[in-house]
Amino acid sequence: MHVTDYELYDVPPRWQFLRLETSDGRVGWGEVYTKWHFAGDSEPATRSAVDQLMHQYVLGEDPNRIEYLWQAMYRSSFYRGGPVHMSAIAGIDEALWDLKGKAAGMPVYELLGGAARDRIRLYQHVRAHGRDDVPNPTTAAAEEAREHVESGYTAVKLVPTAGLELVDAPAAVERAREIVGAVRDAVGPEVDVALDFHGRTSKAMARRLASALEQFEPMFIEEPITPEHDHALPRIAEGTTVPIATGERLYSRWEFRPILEADAVDVVQPDVSSAGGITETKKIADVAETYDASIAPHCPIGPLALAASLHVDAAAPNALIQEQVVVGDDEAMRYVENEGVFEPKDGYLELPDEPGLGVSVDEDRVRELAGTNLGFDRSPGHRADGSVGER
Structure with a gap:
């Protein structure tokens, strides 16, 4: 063969x-x-x-x-x-x-060694606060988070760092505190609220925000700084009790090694469709386990990537939670014939039980839509003075 x-x-x-x-x-x-x-x-x-x-x-x-x-x-x-x-x-x-x-x-x-668990927990994104067309982003974020919890999710994630300057005024920190506080109040103490800084903060603002938002007991703070500055993660981690997560822009076990050796990260987030596939991501999970770090695979793309992530989650004893954007999205699921593979229950997905990745692809639909609608705006983000900032 x-x-x-x-x-x-x-x-x-x-x-x-x-x-x-x-x-x-x-x-x-x-x-x-x-x-x-x-x-x-x-x-x-x-x-x-x-x-x-x-x-x-x-x-x-x-x-x-x-x-x-x-x-x-x-x-x-x-x-x-x-x-x-x-x-x-x-x-x-x-x-x-x-x-x-x-x-x-x-x-x-x-x-890969068999299942280490029966199901994997998911989190859902809270997006309303980051949209320009939302008149009251704080209220909208709280309502969206509450809706996710009512639909069964036990964890949500939001990005509270839009529009920050390199060193920003107290009002910017207060805006982040207001949004995160509203979400925490909306979902209560039984639900995890993860915060994604998305690499949009300087190390100075990352430390300030981590301190200001610690009162809301986040599940973790994700990508407080960009990977170019991962040398600063130990100092950020020392200033907070909130777990630090990062790794969606790291591509191999060799790139994760320095931050694990520095005891600077609690949750690693390789992307299975970016970090060398199932083979390499499972090795990253194994290396992380030796440093008592969890793995929460990054996955903001399609159903095949999510399926691949679930198999790593299933076999990795240190898997914490799984990101996803396709569950409940009819447009995303149009490529999948066995949609039941992605039906959550109480905020969890059962492990796929069919051979291989466990996804039956609608090949006719894939061929029908191939080559269409691939545009994506990657224009630079800007600070108030017109200089280029992080998106």
Whole structure:
């Protein structure tokens, strides 16, 4: 048996699905995170990377040799790593695991050592406070959070850092405190409220905000600074009892090592479709476990990426919670034929029980929508003085 063909589909809203086919007629699927790197107006840069990796290392090879193929795709590139290379590897890796699970008649997590849990907790995003068309963002955020809890979620996450200056006035801190406080009041003490600074704060403001928001007992503070400044994480962590989370912009176990060795992070957040796929993300989880750190995979993209994340969650004893954006979204779920795989109960998803990734892809719908509606605004964010800031 060997890999005979592949197809890469760019589908709305900005997702990239990879289909592998083998000589015995089996099909495996994976999802590549484009990271919003585009060549020209619409073609993701990851397309060229996937093409190169498939032709040089995967086509004609035995798909069961996942570790060998991963090492070939990674180490044969003299200039390696980063968002495009590791995302391309990730999509291929997920599709290979899907093939292997289907061949074995087992869910992927069974091949990773079996399930360490029966289900995985989800959180839902609170977005109303970040929209320009919302007249009262504080009230809107509280109402949205309450609705998520009423629908069964036991954890929500919000970004309280829009529009911050490098060193901002007390009023900016008070705005963040007001929004987070309103959400905490709306959901009560039994619900976790995670805060995502989204790398929008300087280290000075990150320390100030962490101190100001600690009273609301957040589940964690995510990405208080950008990865370029991860050397400052220990100082930020020392100033608060709130757990520190980061990692969506780190792409390998080697990039996580320094912050784990510095005891600067409590929750690591690799993206399975960005950090080298299931193979590498499971290794990141294992490394994190040796430092008593949890894993909460980043996943703001499609159903195949979520499925891949769930298999890592299932097999990793230190999995904490899972990000997702597709549950309950009809537009996102239009590519999935067995939608029941993503039906939450009491804020949890049951582990997939079908072979491979456990997702039946509607191939006709994927082909119908491929190549349409891939635009995404990546214009720079600006501070009040016109200088470029973080988005």
